Amino acid sequence: MxxxxxxxxxxxxxxxxxxxxxxxxxxxxRRFGTNVILQNLDLKIRSGAFVALLGRSGSGKSTLLxxxxxxxxxxxGTLRAPAATTAVFQEPRLxxxxxxxxxxxxxxxxxxxxxxxxxxxxxxxxxxxxxxxxLTLSGGEAQRVALARALVRxxxxxxxxxxxxxLDALTRLRMQLLVSALWQAHRPAVLLVTHDVDEALRLADRxxxxxQGRIALDIDxxxxxxxxxxGAAFMAQRxxxxxALGVVE
Amino acid sequence: xxxxxxxxxxxxxxxxxxxxxxxxVAPMALLALWQAVAALGFTSPQxxxxxxxxxxxxxxxxxxxxxxxxxxxxxxxxSVGLAAGIAAGIMLGLxxxxxxxxxxxxxxxxQMARTLPHLALLPLMILWFGIGETPxxxxxxxxxxxxxxxNLFAAIRGTDxxxxxxAGMLGLSAWEVIWHVVLPSALPNFLVGLRQALGLAWISLxxxxxxxxxxxxxxxxxxxxxxxxxxxIFDGLLVYAALGLATDRLVRSxxxxxLAWRPALLAN
Numbered sequence: 001m002x003x004x005x006x007x008x009x010x011x012x013x014x015x016x017x018x019x020x021x022x023x024x025x026x027x028x029x030r031r032f033g034t035n036v037i038l039q040n041l042d043l044k045i046r047s048g049a050f051v052a053l054l055g056r057s058g059s060g061k062s063t064l065l066x067x068x069x070x071x072x073x074x075x076x077g078t079l080r081a082p083a084a085t086t087a088v089f090q091e092p093r094l095x096x097x098x099x100x101x102x103x104x105x106x107x108x109x110x111x112x113x114x115x116x117x118x119x120x121x122x123x124x125x126x127x128x129x130x131x132x133x134x135l136t137l138s139g140g141e142a143q144r145v146a147l148a149r150a151l152v153r154x155x156x157x158x159x160x161x162x163x164x165x166x167l168d169a170l171t172r173l174r175m176q177l178l179v180s181a182l183w184q185a186h187r188p189a190v191l192l193v194t195h196d197v198d199e200a201l202r203l204a205d206r207x208x209x210x211x212q213g214r215i216a217l218d219i220d221x222x223x224x225x226x227x228x229x230x231g232a233a234f235m236a237q238r239x240x241x242x243x244a245l246g247v248v249e
Numbered sequence: 250x251x252x253x254x255x256x257x258x259x260x261x262x263x264x265x266x267x268x269x270x271x272x273x274v275a276p277m278a279l280l281a282l283w284q285a286v287a288a289l290g291f292t293s294p295q296x297x298x299x300x301x302x303x304x305x306x307x308x309x310x311x312x313x314x315x316x317x318x319x320x321x322x323x324x325x326x327x328s329v330g331l332a333a334g335i336a337a338g339i340m341l342g343l344x345x346x347x348x349x350x351x352x353x354x355x356x357x358x359x360q361m362a363r364t365l366p367h368l369a370l371l372p373l374m375i376l377w378f379g380i381g382e383t384p385x386x387x388x389x390x391x392x393x394x395x396x397x398x399x400n401l402f403a404a405i406r407g408t409d410x411x412x413x414x415x416a417g418m419l420g421l422s423a424w425e426v427i428w429h430v431v432l433p434s435a436l437p438n439f440l441v442g443l444r445q446a447l448g449l450a451w452i453s454l455x456x457x458x459x460x461x462x463x464x465x466x467x468x469x470x471x472x473x474x475x476x477x478x479x480x481x482i483f484d485g486l487l488v489y490a491a492l493g494l495a496t497d498r499l500v501r502s503x504x505x506x507x508l509a510w511r512p513a514l515l516a517n
Contacts, residue, residue, distance in 0.1 A: 069418060071414055071417075071418075085418075086418060086419075087415075087418050089411070089415070091411060093411050093412055093414070093415035095412060095416075095429065095430060095433070096510050096511075097433040097434070097436075097508075097510045098429070098433075098510075106416070106419055106421070106429060107416075107419035107420045107421045107425065109420075133509075133510045134510075135510065135511070135512045136512070149419070153419070153420075
């Protein structure tokens with residue numbers, strides 16, 4: 001837990017840093033000119049929790065993720081997130097001129113980076129693709145490399161920005177199972193940005209719904225894993241989330 | 250009732266010659282026509298010598314020891330000029346591409362200078378540096394540096410922002426990002442610039458050697474013009490073509506090695 005404290009102190013604007021939470025936001029605001037994207041947001045994410053962030057296009061969910069990743073600045077408020085934060089985006093963002101294992105090992109400051117990278121690739125089921133060029137991979141394979149590249153860094157916070165959106169339906173299901181298994185094995189806090197209510201309810205312990213820069217809904221999902229898409233509780237939560245997103249079935 | 254039907258099968262009887270052979274047919278036919286026209290006396294050797302005559306005189310140039318030293322003189326000028334021009338283009342391109350300050354300082358000046366056809370500077374170069382090797386080398390270097398600079402600068406600035414973001418999240422330092430992301434991503438366009446630079450270097454060489462040269466392929470050709478040795482002029486053209494082809498091959502093989510990760514090259 002020492003690492004978390006160190007990271008927290010370094011990244012913190014808050015006087016008291018708590019190790020129970022991977023993420024703590026207070027009054028986080030982000031404006032582009034007069035356009036308010038995130039409005040006075042308060043949010044805590046427990047260490048090791050799997051949180052899904054739903055919202056319509058333009059609700060600010062990607063901005064929130066990018067702020068946590070320190071890719072975008074905040075206009076006001078305080079933000080505490082671990083230094084060990086990694087992200088997987090909708091596109092795999094691999095360097096095409098480096099072989100797969102080198103992509104995973106890039107920037108890894110450990111004793112045997114190649115062995116670590118290859119172990120991570122084995123874990124996402126790509127033992128046979130260590131030496132491949134990224135442009136020869138399928139969409140699902142490339143996204144698994146991106147996951148291995150994120151996990152090999154042993155993040156305390158893993159940010160997933162619609163990582164399955166560009167995949168076909170079957171690959172998406174397989175990737176969801178893989179992410180679920182990897183999360184259970186490594187236990188980083190996860191923030192998954194998605195449009196997909198079913199995906200959120202399948203994977204997350206807690207679902208947030210962002211609307212016009214505010215958190216409109218914050219619900220716990222305590223169904224046992226592995227989850228199945230049936231049962232009254234699931235249907236009720238699904239209907240509630242869809243209604244909040246403006247979809248009535 | 251119309252029925253669309255198509256039999257898709259390669260009939261075994263239709264033998265097709267290999268692509269290399271097919272592509273060689275037209276040039277070979279032209280050469281044969283040229284040889285026939287010359288042999289039948291339709292053209293005089295002073296205007297259009299037969300291919301056989303040109304080859305014979307090329308052989309003689311080689312055996313008499315005239316070609317070797319002049320070829321070396323030309324190659325020396327091109328190599329030194331290219332090396333200097335490429336080095337200058339790379340340094341300016343990196344400085345302007347990697348820093349805003351460098352861009353403000355370098356880019357407007359280079360952009361203005363490049364609108365001037367660099368060969369127009371040859372008379373000035375001769376006034377400044379005399380008629381020795383220096384003006385020839387400087388004009389070759391000048392011509393080669395512009396495409397290198399322009400392509401490298403644009404390529405560095407065109408680096409995919411998403412890759413830069415991803416690399417930043419992996420905890421790479423600024424120099425590591427340049428080394429692992431920016432430079433490899435600029436490499437394909439740099440090689441395009443290199444190919445243009447080589448083309449320009451040969452053009453600069455031809456022009457530079459036709460003025461006040463006492464050695465080189467251009468000197469051979471200008472000399473031949475004075476003595477109406479049309480066959481030797483053709484020999485000079487042949488040598489220039491061979492040199493251009495050879496350097497183009499060189500860049501291609503460089504591309505195959507350095508850009509092995511690209512899908513177009515992977516398919517081969």
